[in-house]
Amino acid sequence: MKIPSLVSPRLAILGLVAGLSLLAGRLPAAAAGQEPTAIAVAAPASATIGTAVPVQARLVSAAGPIPHASVDFLVPASFLGTDGEMKVASGITDAQGLATATFEARITGALQVKAVFSGDNTYAPSTATSSMTVTGSKQLYVPDIGIRLRGLNSSPIAQSGTVSHWLLSGWPIGALLVLIWSTYGAAVFFMSRISADAANGPEAAR
Amino acid sequence: MNSAELDPDDSNTGPPGTVPALARGVQRRRILRMAGSALFAVPPLAFGARAWLSRAPASPLEAMARMSSAQAANGRLRRWSMVIDLRSCDGCQRVGKPPQCTAACIEGHFAPQPMEWIQVYEQELPGNGTRFVPATCQQCQNPPCTNVCPVGATFSTPEGPVLIDQERCIGCRICMAACPYDRRFFNWATPPQPVEALGMKYEVEHQAPAIRGTVMKCDFCPDMARAGTLPYCAQGCPNNAIYYGDLEEDVATNGKAVIQISRFLSQNSAFRLNEEYGTEPRVYYIPGAGEAVGRDSSKRGRLATVWPWKKVASGSRTWSR
Amino acid sequence: MVAMRQPARSTAHLPLEVPAEWREGLESNVLAPLARTSWRYFAWIGFLAVVIAWAVVMYVHQLQTGLVVTGMRDRISWGLYIISFVFFIGISHAGTLLSAILRVVKARWQLPVTRMAEFITVVALMVGGLFPLIDLGRPDRILNMIWYGRWQSPLVWDFLAITTYLTGSAIYLYLPLIPDFALCRDRLGPTAPAWKRGFFNLAAAGWTGSAVQRRALDRAMTIMMIVIIPVAVSVHTVVSWIFAMTLREPFNSTVFGAYFVAGAIFSGVAAIIILMAVLRRVLHLEEYITINQFKALGFFLLAMSLVMVYFNASEYIVTGYKMEAGAPFHFHDLLVGYLGPYFWFYLVGGLVVPALIITFPRTRTIKGIVFAAVLVLIAMWIERYLIVVGGFRVPLMPYTARHYGPSLTEWSMLAGAFALFALIISVFAKIFPMVSVWEVVEHRGPEPGEEVLEFPSFGSTDAQAPEVAS
Structure with a gap:
């Protein structure tokens, strides 16, 4: 799978989107003393089950990229009557505010990859989603039975x-x-x- | 014996529904092959063997084939698995009851006294504390029990659970000798069971009514999972410590949250019981001593399991393990 | 081995160069029990029948109630039945060793007792083979072993191995019986009942002692005596594998097969010594079974006890040195704990004391050797108890180890098994000559002047000892 080109052309767009939303004041209400943040997530539009899917998120505040912050990636899942979001990966942002991770998609269908920054003492939490479609019908799990x-x-x-x-x-x-x-x-x-x-x-x- | 046709990986190339026919074919060939050996081993018996073959009772493989095997949305076979988060298990000290996983299992399965198909052991920890370890059948992927069974009454299913066909079991108990987890139970007498259990139609995946002289154990409730609900034990746990999941879609739930199993196991340093045996269990544990639900590891003891039935079938006897 | 190159002479069935009186004496002595039956015999048979009937009653009760009537439970899921199974299969090795191996190497001293040894093999297998059936929770489904048997299961191996061994032993027992059946047939008086006449006629298979027949018999016996040795060794190895194929600490041992074979030979020799002493007294065979046979078997017992010491050392030193998980519990059990008295009795009373009894000429009498054999037999039964119960006692999970005590049902079944063993031997002793007459005669034959039966290699003091007559 090709790594999504989040770093070069889409990086600019991501930064732009994050900056614009900050300017437009569309950030979620921050607790007292927390700086508002914006996050953007990039994931490939389609993936095959069983392959590594790279995802990337960019976390910014009004002051610019936020480094050393932990970003979680979640996908919605429903299993045996329980609906929820399951954490599939997490990453730490670098100097550009970029958190990169990979996960292996196992459930087919439309997938909303959600990047979550939970916030800390300085920054307010923020989330963003990106849609992708997962396809494939290969049996993936190989029973580990030794020899x-x-x-x-x-x-x-x-x-x-x-x-x-x-x-x-x-x-x-x-x-x-x-x-x-x-x-x-x-x-x-x-x-x-x-x-x-x-x-x-x-x-x-x- | 050659059962390559049953290799679950072959289901990649064909529709999963082909398992039953293949299973029957293999079964028949195996019967013939064994009859061939019987011809040498027991000459007097073997004369009638071929005539008897048509009367041979249904095999567990056929019984299994009758079950609808569970598939994910796109036809992939489920691979049932369990994760037990010991950080959240306090042996039900907090709720002040006997272990509720065991209680729920007993009520759901009519598990005869004294069988605790899921049993909460109290294990000593370094220092002076203990932790509670709820142990189901470990559903080994390299199960020592199925291999030693002389009649193939206990077997692995492609979905993972190890099942017992109590209508074939001859009660030799070599599987109990082979199981290194003490997770098999024998019906030493007609066990006490409530009257409603006696009226049930026997299914391999729901072992009621219990049959005297045969071996029973946790069946991992694949029938319930197929119907879209959690097993009794996971439902019964007040601390949501038991996750039941599918390794194929890499997803599990405890009824409250959904987790990605692979990540959850790695992130929390999961372990399996007696990894050194090479049994490759499907039941994983997250190390802990109940701290997530406020238990202090030095607080020992749990209440003993009780069997709730007031009225049991007549002529039954109980025993101690 | 049959003295093939001795041309057949004189009588209808045997080449005889021995003094006619000696031969007559042997024949009439050996065949006497077949003709006469005292009231004591019927009392004995009646006693055995009562014990067996009691065991049958208890078994029916077990069938009706389930195995809950035994002392076995989930955590010690095998008990007295499997212990006795291993024990009886073990003593079945007597026949193979004494008769097959010694025949192959053309030893002669054992010829008067080969028949008894072969009987022990067949009867012990028949009785021992019952125990897995008694132990089954669902004996009504035993045919599933045939319909659904799996090559991979140690129990199927057991089933095949024991069937094979029993069949082979039966053939091997029957072959040297043929000339003796012919002897019985020819010696039946005119008053003998018709069924007896018919039976011996059939069993003798038309034996006349012709050269063709003798060659055929020799070939058949050569084949069987060779093939039965690897079969016997593998049978007890396979028996050990129902334990060794599990992951439990004391069972999980690569030495188990050889350990069981050695134990089987050890207890088998003890069994043949005891049966030899009993039949010698009861059937008045003192003239043919002398101190020589006892001494030879006693020295064999001594050697085997040393072999057992070796196997115990390699088993317990290797595991005790490492003390893996589970081993500390097992060693505590054996050395100072729950099974301590039995273990020390086994080591001292079963290995050391019998060895000492046989070592010292003063105690190396028939009584002494038989006493040593009884000790060995009890100790070897206890050894199987230690292996099975000691192995199952090691806790697999954090639970308190369970105790095991055989119930009345189990003891009754064991008593019934011994009674059945004795009953079959007693009945056979009435039908079959318990000494292989023709072989004894034949090997007495070649050098009539030489005392072939005198056991040559154990020093002159022994040969002169007065106990020869005892």
Whole structure:
């Protein structure tokens, strides 16, 4: 996946947007003593599940970029009847106020990536969202089962991680049994020759 | 035995609905193969074996295939998992009750006395404190129990849970010897169960009514998750310490918040019980001693679990573990 | 080994160069129990039948109530039944060792007791094989082992191994019986009941002692005596694997297979010494089974006790040196704790004292050797108890270790098993000659002047000791 070009052309736009919103006074109401802040988030418009999605946020105040601030990235999620936003990544802003992180999208559909700055003693909190579409149908999670030797310690449902070799499948046990039982069979065969010779007395053997 | 056809990764190439047919095919071949060995092993028995094959009862694989396996929106198979946040587990000291996860599990599953399918152990910590560790079946991905079962009555499902078919189990208890987590329970007698449990139709994923002489354990409630609700234990926890999730979509919830499992595990230094066994459990723990709900680690003890049923089936007996 | 190159002569079935009186004496002595039956025998059989019937009653009760009637519970989920299973499979090794290995190396001194040893093998396997069935929670579903059996399960390995071993042992028991069946057939008096006549006729398989038959018998026996040795060794290895394939601390051991095989041979030799002493007295075989056989088996027991010391050392020193998680609990249990008295009895009474008894010529009498064998047999039963119960006792999770005490049902089943063992041996002793007459005669034959049966290698003082007659 191509890294979104947040740094060069879009960086300017992001800065512009953040600056404009500050100027327009559209910042959320800040608590007493906190400087208002603005955040902008950039994410790719589309992504495939299972790949790393880079996201970037720029945090500014009226005085310029805010460095060393922690920014969280959240996506909305709904699971087993519970709706919420789950944190998927976080980053620390640099001197340009840029926080960069990657996350792996696993849920398909339209995704609103939300960048959240929670605020601190100096700065007021702020949030921003960016839309992206996640597609794909690949099974991603690979059960971590270590190494299995098929025929020795493979479970009723074999999974990946199974070392398969003709020597390891079940039949060597069967072959061993066949070998032993055919040996028995040979002994029984010789035994049957005893009764076959029942007519001959010991004298005839001479 | 060759069960490569069941490899869940193969479901990438075909529709997930193909599992049942494959499972049946493998099953039949396996029966024939075992019958072949029986021909050598037990000559007198084997004469009738082929005639009997058609009478063989339904296999757990077939039973499993009958269940609708759970899929994410785009057809991906769910991989159920659990995260237990020990920071929020105080053994229900705060609410002054026996562990509520166990209580909810017992009520939901009619788990017979003395089975605590989720059991809250009190573990000594360095220093002089303790922590509470609620332990379900660890749902190992390399389960020692399924491997030793002589009849394949306990098995892993592609979704992850390890289940037991009590209608096939012969009660040899080698799985109990093999389980390193003490998470399997045997019906030493006809266990006490409420009358409504006896009327239920037996399902592998909801082990009621209990069958004497067979092994039971936590089944991870995949049927409930499929229906869109949390398992009983997670619902019952007053501190929301139990997260139930799907590793495929990397999402879990405790009924209050939604988390991304992978990140949550790493950020909180999650661990699994006895990692050195190589059993690869699907149940993760976040280290802690109940501090998130105000427990002091030196406060010991929890109340004993009670089985609430007033009226139980006649002829039942209980025992101690 | 059959003396193939001795051409068949004189009588209908045997090549005889031994004094005719000696042979007559042997035959009539060995065959006497088959002809005469005293009231004591019926009383004995009746006693055994009562014990077995009691065990059956208790088993039916267990079937009706469930395994709750035993002392086993979730945390010690195997108990007396599996202990006894391992024990009986262990003593079944007597036959293989005594008869197969010694036949392969053409030893002769053991010939009078090979038959008994082979009987122990077959009967111990039949009785021991019952215990996993008794232990099952759902014995009605036992056929699932065939419908759904999995190659990967140690219990399926057990099932296949024991079936294989039992079949092989039965064939191996039957082969050297054929000439003796022929002897019985030919010696049946005119008053013998028709069923007896028919049975021996059938069992003798038309044996006349012709050269063709002798060659065939020799070949069959050679095949069986060789194949039965690896089968026997692997059977007890597989038995140990139902434990060693788990992740529990004392079971999780790579030495378990060999440890179990050594223990099996040790207890098997003790079992054959005891049975030899009993049958010698009851069947009046003093002339053929002498102090020589006891001494030879006693020295074998001594050697095996040293082997057991070695295995215990390699098991306990290796785990005790590291003291991994779980090991401290187990060692505390064994050395000073709950299982301490049993463990020390096993070490001292089962390994050291029997070895000392056999080492000193003063105690190396038949009585002394039999006493040592009884000690060994009890100690080896306790050793299996220590392995099973001691292993299951180690807590896997933070819980208090559970105690295990066998219930009346379990003790009844064990008593029933011993009674069944004795019953089958007693019944067989009435049907089959308990000494392989033709082999004893044959190996007496080649050098009639030489005392082949005198055990040569254990010093002149012993040979002159008066206990030969005891």
